[in-house]
Amino acid sequence: MLQRPRTLIGRGARAYARTLREAPPNAKRYLLAVALQNVGIGLLGTLFALYVRARGLPSSVVGDVEGALALASGAVCLLLPPLVQIVGYRWLLLGASVAFGLSRLGQALPVGPAAIVALGLAYGLGDGVIRSVGAAFLSENAPAGSRLTMLFTADFALRVTASFLGAVAGGLLPTVLGVWLPETEALRWSVAAAGLVMLASAVPLIGIRENRRTGGRAWRRYAATVRSFRSWRRLLGMALPQGIISFGAGLVMPFVPLFLRTHAGASVAAIGVIQGAASVVMAISTLATPLLVRRFGPIGAIVITQVASLPFMLTIPLARSLAVIAVAMWVRAALMNMAWPVFNQVAVDGVPSQDKPLMLGWINVAWSVSWFAGSVAGGRLAAVSLTVGYYFTAALYLLGALATWALLRSTQLGTAAHDAAGSSN
Template sequence: MNRGLTDYWRAFRSFSSGARLYLWHTMLGSVAWSMVTLLLNLYLYSLGYRQDFMGLVNALPAAVTMALGLPVGGLADRYGYRAFLLAGSTLTAVSGIGVALAAAPGAILAWAALSGMGGTLTWVIGTPYLASQSDEANRMELLSVNFALMTAAGFAGSLLAGQIPQRVAAVLATDPMATGPLRAGMLAAGLLSTLAVVPLLRLPPEPWGAKGRARALSSLAGAGWLPDRQEAGLFARILVPAALIGFGAGVMVTFFQIFFRLRFGLEPGQIGVIFAFTSVFNAVASLVTPLLARRMGKVRTVVATQLASIPFLLLLTFSYDLRWATVAYYARSALMNMGGPVSMAFALELVAPHRRATLSSLEAMLGSLGRGGLGPLVSGLLQVRGGFEPAFTLTTLCYVAATALYWWFFKDAERPQGLTTAMASTSKAAPRGKAATSTVERAGAGSEKNSA
């Protein structure tokens, strides 16, 4: 443990100024995002909308990501990340305030689409930016700290999201589940999203310049926008398990606040406390994961933690006792997400550096299609017709299949012969002397948006 803390301290001291500013953005933005995660469906429910409309609202940003994700990744690989991050964060803040003020279905959907534009820019670019600000010696620690900040900031966000409606309701002498108190919480989240833009304004200029940009464009001229056949095989092995996890998460994770409200009758403040402590457990788990990965290997760490979450997922699905459901919720969330930074680092090291944003964009597109698109739509329909059990059971099947495929694809990737194969598959994409090395969340792009 002492060695692990020493490694973290040494890595933290080596983080660049750009990485540290991005971590501030992560912390502020994650507080806001956690508030929206808890309040959005409750807010829509207070306006009289059912789960099927909630699924549509959660699905629309995914459609935008599907349309824009690949072009954004390709442009960012060529022209740098800073401007894309700044534009995406600004759009996210504006759309958050817009949703909070909207009530008509058309207006809500329009703001949700704008949110998808902002999310596409930040989700796709965030992870490649951190990769560009790190090296193999400190990349896993940087990604783990970033993920831990996301989840730890969720503690504050969940508490705020639960307490603001309670306090506003007390002042207005109304129900905390009424539209007014919930709207106040959504507006507070929008203001915090605005603050999250400030650190990005101070990001140092990227080392492009006229000569640097010319060299980059020259080196990419023969690579094309899309991966070649050999790269495509590697991309498929990375993306298929991630897509299954994203779909399974969309079926279940998007509806947790409604689950606790309808099954156990909890108020926003009580749901906020549950969500807050989940963030603490997730943060601690994500910091422990690199220590496990150095002992067990990255692939085995991801597979073991995801499989260990399945019994708790089933307990959560079929339990009608709040105590057991809460314990299962904590354990499932921590175990399922703790391998995220490890698998993210693994994927980024397998692909050539000039393909990182492309991979991130493809993963964001597939993750958004599942987590924010098809998953919520399918789940909403299943819940309206059969309750939570069939929906959450579908999630279990997706997670088991994804974990089995991940093991099948990468079980030998950290052995010498597996490493040789992985490097050979990327040798054409990487410049001479810079082939990716295999040293291993899911959900590459913006893991806070793609947590399982």
């Protein structure tokens, strides 16, 4: 009975290995760079808030850094389409790696809170580039057809694996360094290590080769695209609920390590394992998404999973056992995020082709601006209580889910029909 599943798993693993082996050189370089970046992201997800507090700085600094990052990332999402035409992918991706690495190395130095926040702006520039052009670059440097799908899936798997490894390393590294160094210094050197790993992601990108680009009238074409945008109704239906949810997430997500350390008494190593396992659980949970879509439809799947996550969100601040908190965090994260592939489909399916880049860019801007506001407010709230924010976030998640249903429940999907008719939503 087990022979067939094992055979299928083996075939799948060999197919993905062959896809990575036969991928074009540019795609391989990009995947290696993104894997290194996600190791650094996993490290920082475990360490950064703990590092800031260990230095005696208020939790508001963590929120302000997240806010600065989001604000810069959102601005880049708006401005990047013409820049791709002018300078090309290679220089933008290289600039992102350098911004990632140098900003985190700078934050590991004994600088004041204003400098730490300002360096968060630099990090956000790199984040905006990767979020805006990464998928486009990979699609332009990959084989067509099913191999493209497999390459995108391999990209996702590499990101999740790298984030998991980084999060676990983020728990172990300061523990090991703590044998010789005070805790603050151990965390400082760990943050510096994350910066070095992210800076190293520039090395494979140096070898990227692409055709010479001519900027021409890139800015004029971009302005014309904005003027001709027709999918305002769909944009409102996507951006408003996501803005509400992003604000709620900003209230608590940057401060999860502080909550685990203070409220649950978790060690740094335990925090790393909990954070890393959350990314794996989220990735696995997406496998069930097609079943939910067939049963409830795309919008129903989004709303149902978001609402189902709320009891687990409320369990987190009420529980006292670290094991219960960890399980609640994993289930909440899985339910809240498992419908992201469906959300991305709804964002572009049935939208005219010329509107799709702006649709995704402006949704990212809405998310970033709301995250900025939420994380800045969350930093002040965390200084008073690390638990109250979870109740506000649960209420905002519920409001966001209801807004999604109210604004999108009548949305008709079908790219071919809408593009052929040239209709807007």
